[in-house]
Amino acid sequence: MTTHDPIPARLAALKTTPTPALKAQWRELFDSEPPPFNRRYLESRLAYRIQELAYGGLKPETIRRLERMGEDLDGGDRKKSRIRADLKPITGTRLIREWQGVEHVVTVTADGFEWQGRPYKSISAIARAITGTRWNGWVFFGLKSRRARA
Known part of the structure; x- marks a missing residue:
């Protein structure tokens, strides 16, 4: 007799779960309020x-290795790493935003961004x-909240 693993079905169900229910799951699983990011992030x-x-998280040695790598990159200076993260996402990052039913994908390049091949x-x-209107791109793509600008 084989046991049925319910996890793949739970993962597949996320795609069709209404956003308020995703936020409720977030509260249950993270014991905190969900962040104001897009649905795909949630x-x-x-x-x-x-x-x-x-199934378990990262092994302790993996966590230590990642922390060491981070310290090597920014000297362990949280302020420096935050400034660097605020400047621009890592090259190759894909920013996804749905606007009026159309999904737009922007790729971060070494010297800017690429959208629709341009x-x-x-x-x-x-x-x-x-959008046809002036937007702060960082806010539009969810990289910075409106409150953070003030």
């Missing part, structure tokens, strides 16, 4: 957390091209 973090709780110097220009 789905991916919930999927990781469900698997982490069911290079852009700023994500604000891409946000403007998508």
Whole structure:
């Protein structure tokens, strides 16, 4: 007799779960309020957390290794790493934003951004091209909250 693993079904169900229910799951699994990020972010973090709780998280030696690598990159200076993270996402990062039912994917390049096969110097220009109005690209793509700007 084989046992049925319910985790793959739970993960698949995330795609069709209404956003308020995803936020409720977040509160249950993380014991905190969900962040104000897009639905896809919530789905991916919930999927990781469900698997982490069911199968176990990273091994302690893996966590230590990652922490060492981070210290090597920024000298362990949290302020420096935050400034660096705020400047621009890592090259190759894909920013995904749904606007009026259309999913837009922007790729971070070494010298800017790429959307629909065209290079852009700023994500604000891409946000403007998508919406037809002036937007702060960092806010539009969820990289910075409106409150953080104030």
